[in-house]
Amino acid sequence: MKPRPTSRFVRRRAATALLVLGALVVPLVAVAAGRDSGERRLAALVAAPSFARDVAPIVRAKCAGCHMDGGIAPFAFTTERDLASRAALVLRAVEERRMPPWPPGPRSPAYVGQAAKTLTSAQRDALVRWAKTQLVRPGAPRSGTPVGTPSRHATAALPGESTLELALPVRYTPKRVNDGTDDYRCFVLDPELDEDAFVTSARVSPDADAIVHHVILYRVLPSAIASAERLDRAEAGSGWTCFGTAGIDRPSGAGLGFLDDAGWIAAWAPGSTGGRLRAGTGISLPAGSKIVMQVHYNLLNGARPDRSEAILTTAPATARLEPVSTTLLPAPVELACAKGEQGPLCDRTAAQFDQVRKYGQDAGLIPTGLLLLCGKNAAQPPASATTTCDRRVAARTTIQAVMGHMHLLGASISVVLNPETPRAQTLLEILRWDFHWQSSYLLAKPVVAQAGDVLRVTCRHDVAKRPSLRPRPPARYVLWGEGTRDEMCLGVLQVTRG
Numbered sequence: 001m002k003p004r005p006t007s008r009f010v011r012r013r014a015a016t017a018l019l020v021l022g023a024l025v026v027p028l029v030a031v032a033a034g035r036d037s038g039e040r041r042l043a044a045l046v047a048a049p050s051f052a053r054d055v056a057p058i059v060r061a062k063c064a065g066c067h068m069d070g071g072i073a074p075f076a077f078t079t080e081r082d083l084a085s086r087a088a089l090v091l092r093a094v095e096e097r098r099m100p101p102w103p104p105g106p107r108s109p110a111y112v113g114q115a116a117k118t119l120t121s122a123q124r125d126a127l128v129r130w131a132k133t134q135l136v137r138p139g140a141p142r143s144g145t146p147v148g149t150p151s152r153h154a155t156a157a158l159p160g161e162s163t164l165e166l167a168l169p170v171r172y173t174p175k176r177v178n179d180g181t182d183d184y185r186c187f188v189l190d191p192e193l194d195e196d197a198f199v200t201s202a203r204v205s206p207d208a209d210a211i212v213h214h215v216i217l218y219r220v221l222p223s224a225i226a227s228a229e230r231l232d233r234a235e236a237g238s239g240w241t242c243f244g245t246a247g248i249d250r251p252s253g254a255g256l257g258f259l260d261d262a263g264w265i266a267a268w269a270p271g272s273t274g275g276r277l278r279a280g281t282g283i284s285l286p287a288g289s290k291i292v293m294q295v296h297y298n299l300l301n302g303a304r305p306d307r308s309e310a311i312l313t314t315a316p317a318t319a320r321l322e323p324v325s326t327t328l329l330p331a332p333v334e335l336a337c338a339k340g341e342q343g344p345l346c347d348r349t350a351a352q353f354d355q356v357r358k359y360g361q362d363a364g365l366i367p368t369g370l371l372l373l374c375g376k377n378a379a380q381p382p383a384s385a386t387t388t389c390d391r392r393v394a395a396r397t398t399i400q401a402v403m404g405h406m407h408l409l410g411a412s413i414s415v416v417l418n419p420e421t422p423r424a425q426t427l428l429e430i431l432r433w434d435f436h437w438q439s440s441y442l443l444a445k446p447v448v449a450q451a452g453d454v455l456r457v458t459c460r461h462d463v464a465k466r467p468s469l470r471p472r473p474p475a476r477y478v479l480w481g482e483g484t485r486d487e488m489c490l491g492v493l494q495v496t497r498g
Contacts, residue, residue, distance in 0.1 A: 198282025
């Protein structure tokens with residue numbers, strides 16, 4: 001009879017057995033894990049959408065207008081390789097719903113054309129699944145399947161309408177202003193109208209796609225043409241510098257009436273498809289009127305000659321369309337220097353005199369005028385990151401379209417009808433303001449405001465954004481003004497009356 005093994009011997013034999021077992025099991029587990037991983041990759045590849053059939057049409061329609069060679073986006077989506085090499089960026093941007101850019105937030109109402117500028121659930125799912133398959137096979141050869149060229153959405157004239165094609169007078173080569181990367185230039189266009197007409201649609205066709213970032217068209221009535229021509233003559237070359245607005249003088253005695261009829265016709269930004277006003281409406285363009293085209297050139301892609309054009313459709317005055325006018329909802333801007341910032345312009349009075357030096361006497365009066373208009377304390381201006389202004393509706397008004405405008409320190413903006421009441425309606429809410437993505441939004445369903453109703457614009461600014469701006473502006477007390485170092489808070493409504 002063999003002697004009973006000691007406990008140490010038993011432990012040694014058990015340990016040896018475990019090592020042997022482990023040596024056998026670990027490879028099996030690794031094989032199983034590898035099989036699972038391979039199966040997952042195979043399943044992902046099998047489920048991958050076809051780039052040519054499923055992905056390219058989405059990118060062509062929703063992305064390529066900006067992501068093109070020399071376009072406003074930082075890189076082009078020309079072929080499948082371009083997207084595959086940035087699959088992680090595509091995946092993150094689509095899953096976070098940052099791309100394609102659609103500034104209005106979830107509380108905003110539905111707008112005409114929204115479906116053409118945003119992704120459906122099916123489109124988002126196709127892009128996400130395709131991007132994920134690219135990530136599970138890094139280094140795999142990609143085809144040069146082209147994305148295709150985005151279509152130019154022409155605005156066709158309807159029966160009884162005419163088409164006006166208005167190009168810049170001459171080619172203009174933009175230049176950097178104040179060491180920045182932007183040039184805002186205004187040009188006078190002459191539609192040569194012998195009879196009164198209505199503008200029913202407007203489309204901008206940028207010539208130098210790589211540098212034209214956005215365009216605004218302003219109506220210039222015969223009484224204001226001399227002012228526009230004077231601005232044009234005051235600067236060398238074609239047009240004049242016009243950051244913010246066109247800078248054209250208002251008619252004598254107009255008072256605050258320009259806030260109810262600012263003469264805005266249309267706006268364009270990358271991805272815009274051209275805008276037709278709602279059926280039965282039009283912007284009055286009296287005989288002899290002219291149009292000012294404001295072009296924002298972004299020079300990150302260099303400077304090159306441009307001769308963009310606007311294509312308008314017009315109906316004769318006999319069409320008896322309902323006139324559309326532009327209502328402005330401004331709010332004062334009073335932003336003190338951030339904690340830790342220092343400089344002579346951190347003093348409000350010094351900043352106000354600096355405005356006068358740069359833009360003239362009116363620039364010094366506007367901040368105080370806005371405080372009074374909005375019922376704020378003009379003697380002790382309330383410096384705050386958030387500003388609001390209420391305007392009471394004078395007569396029954398139908399709101400057709402809405403737009404918000406701020407500058408580089410903007411953080412969020414909203415326009416609300418009858419705020420803080422059971423009848424409150426959000427007309428526009430942009431929670432993450434981006435100065436480079438501004439547009440007008442035509443309401444899918446017009447909103448009627450009755451006499452006595454209240455319209456409120458609310459803006460939030462963030463002076464902490466100042467250090468990230470290039471070139472970095474100096475510390476200063478920020479007021480309402482035209483320059484990049486100034487700010488605005490402005491709601492813009494296209495309305496019909498009665």
